[in-house]
Amino acid sequence: xxxxxxxxxxxxxxxxxxxxxxxxxxxxxxxxxxxxxxxxxxxxxxxxxxxxxxxxxxxxxxxxxxxxxxxxxxxxxxxxxxxxxxxxxxxxxxxxxxxxxxxxxxxxxxxxxxxxxxxxxxxxxxxxxxxxxxxxxxxxxxxxxxxxxxxxxxxxxxxxxxxxxxxxxxxxxxxxxxxxxxxxxxxxxxxxx
Amino acid sequence: xxxxxxxxxxxxxxxxxxxxxxxxxxxxxxxxxxxxxxxxxxxxxxxxxxxxxxxxxxxxxxxxxxxxxxxxxxxxxxxxxxxxxxxxxxxxxxxxxxxxxxxxxxxxxxxxxxxxxxxxxxxxxxxxxxxxxxxxxxxxxxxxxxxxxxxxxxxxxxxxxxxxxxxxxxxxxxxxxxxxxxxxxxxxxxxxx
DNA sequence: CCGATATTAGGACTAGGTACTAACAGTAGT
DNA sequence: ACTACTGTTAGTACCTAGTCCTAATATCGG
Numbered sequence: 289x290x291x292x293x294x295x296x297x298x299x300x301x302x303x304x305x306x307x308x309x310x311x312x313x314x315x316x317x318x319x320x321x322x323x324x325x326x327x328x329x330x331x332x333x334x335x336x337x338x339x340x341x342x343x344x345x346x347x348x349x350x351x352x353x354x355x356x357x358x359x360x361x362x363x364x365x366x367x368x369x370x371x372x373x374x375x376x377x378x379x380x381x382x383x384x385x386x387x388x389x390x391x392x393x394x395x396x397x398x399x400x401x402x403x404x405x406x407x408x409x410x411x412x413x414x415x416x417x418x419x420x421x422x423x424x425x426x427x428x429x430x431x432x433x434x435x436x437x438x439x440x441x442x443x444x445x446x447x448x449x450x451x452x453x454x455x456x457x458x459x460x461x462x463x464x465x466x467x468x469x470x471x472x473x474x475x476x477x478x479x480x481x
Numbered sequence: 482x483x484x485x486x487x488x489x490x491x492x493x494x495x496x497x498x499x500x501x502x503x504x505x506x507x508x509x510x511x512x513x514x515x516x517x518x519x520x521x522x523x524x525x526x527x528x529x530x531x532x533x534x535x536x537x538x539x540x541x542x543x544x545x546x547x548x549x550x551x552x553x554x555x556x557x558x559x560x561x562x563x564x565x566x567x568x569x570x571x572x573x574x575x576x577x578x579x580x581x582x583x584x585x586x587x588x589x590x591x592x593x594x595x596x597x598x599x600x601x602x603x604x605x606x607x608x609x610x611x612x613x614x615x616x617x618x619x620x621x622x623x624x625x626x627x628x629x630x631x632x633x634x635x636x637x638x639x640x641x642x643x644x645x646x647x648x649x650x651x652x653x654x655x656x657x658x659x660x661x662x663x664x665x666x667x668x669x670x671x672x673x674x
Numbered sequence: 675c676c677g678a679t680a681t682t683a684g685g686a687c688t689a690g691g692t693a694c695t696a697a698c699a700g701t702a703g704t
Numbered sequence: 705a706c707t708a709c710t711g712t713t714a715g716t717a718c719c720t721a722g723t724c725c726t727a728a729t730a731t732c733g734g
Binding site: 342343345396404416417423 | 501502532535536538539540556583585587588589592593596597607609610611612613614615616617620
C-alpha cells in the first residue's frame with residue numbers, strides 16, 4: 289500500500305470531482321495501483337464510469353441553458369393593479385430561481401419582479417427604467433412566496449419621469465426595497481424596465 | 482430510397498443538432514436505412530460519433546468554469562476574471578430577452594448580467610447583493626452584445642462589505658452603470674446577488 | 675503463523691463505435 | 705445489352721472504456 293485505502297479513496301473522489309474526464313487507467317497510473325483497484329474503489333464510492341460522468345455533465349449543461357429569466361412580460365402574477373397608483377404581484381420562488389449551493393434566491397429574480405411591476409403600473413405605452421436604488425433586506429429561499437407592492441410616488445409630467453417605490457415581502461417581513469425612476473412614452477433615453 | 486440522400490443528410494444534421502445524444506442505431510431506425518448508411522452520412526458530413534459529441538458538449542460547459550461560482554449561475558459568458566479585482570462578461574441580447582413590442586432589452590437582463598458578474602468577482606464562498614445603485618443609460622436592442630466590466634472598488638474587511646462597480650457597454654457606448662454593495666461569506670443579512 | 679482485508683490478474687461480455695472489403699441494386703451513357 | 709457509377713447494405717476485425725465475475729496473491733493485525 290502506497291497509502292491506506294481510505295486516503296486513496298478520498299483523493300480519488302477529489303480527483304474525479306475536479307476532472308470528471310479522467311479514465312481509470314490514468315487514475316491507476318496516478319495512484320500507482322492497478323486499474324482493478326481503481327474500479328473497486330469506484331464501486332465502493334458509487335462513482336459512475338467515465339462515459340456516464342461525461343454524459344451527466346453534458347446533460348446538466350443542456351438542461352441549465354434554458355433557465356435564465358422567463359419570457360413573460362411580467363415576472364410574477366399581478367393580482368391587483370390601479371394604473372399610475374399602485375400594484376401588487378406575487379412570485380413563488382422555485383428551484384430554478386435559487387443558487388443550488390445554498391437555496392437562496394438569486395437577487396435578479398427578486399429585482400425582476402419588482403422592476404417589472406414598476407413597469408406595469410405605469411399607465412403609458414412605453415415605460416423604461418432609468419434609475420433604481422435597491423436594497424436586499426434579507427435572503428429569500430426556495431418555497432417562499434414574495435409579494436411585491438408598488439406605489440407611484442411622484443409623477444412629474446414636465447420631464448416624463450415617474451418615481452415608483454416597490455416593497456417586497458415574505459409574509460410580514462420586508463425582503464426587498466426599491467425606488468425606481470421610470471421614463472415614459474416618447475422619451476429617447478433610458479432603458480426598459 | 483425513402484427520400485434522396487441529400488434530403489436525408491440535411492434532416493440528419495438537424496436531428497443530431499437538436500439531440501446530440503442520439504445513437505446511429507436510433508437514427509437508422511428513424512430514417513429507415515441501415516446503420517452503415519447513417520455512418521457513411523456522418524462521415525460525409527463530418528459529424529463525430531455519439532461519444533465525441535457528448536464529450537464536446539460536456540467540455541464546453543467545463544471550460545467556462547469560474548472558481549467561486551458554477552458557470553451556469555452567471556448570466557452571460559465570463560471571458561476574463563481576476564478574483565477580488567475585476568471581471569468581464571459578454572451577453573448577447575436575443576429575442577427572448579426583449580420586449581416583443583419594441584425589441585428593447587428588458588432591464589432586468591442587463592441588471593442580471595451586471596449583478597451576477599458582481600457576485601462572480603467576489604473571491605468568497607458566499608456573496609450576496611445588499612444594495613445596488615443602478616442607472617440605465619440607453620436602451621439595448623435585440624442582436625446587440627453587452628460587455629459588462631466589473632471593478633472591485635473597496636474591500637472593507639471590517640464589515641464584510643465589498644463595493645463593486647459595473648459598467649456595461651455596447652461597443653464604445655455606456656449603456657448601464659451600477660454600484661453594488663456586496664456582503665460576503667458569513668454575513669447574516671442581505672440577499673443574494 | 676493464521677485469518678481477514680486489500681490488491682491484482684484474467685476471461686467473458688457490452689455499447690457504440692472505426693476502418694475496411696465486398697456484394698448488390700438501380701440508373702445513365704454509349 | 706453492356707458498362708460505369710452511385711448508393712446502400714452486410715460482414716469482419718478492431719477499438720475504448722468499461723462491467724461482472726472468479727481466482728490467486730499480498731499484506732497487515734493480532
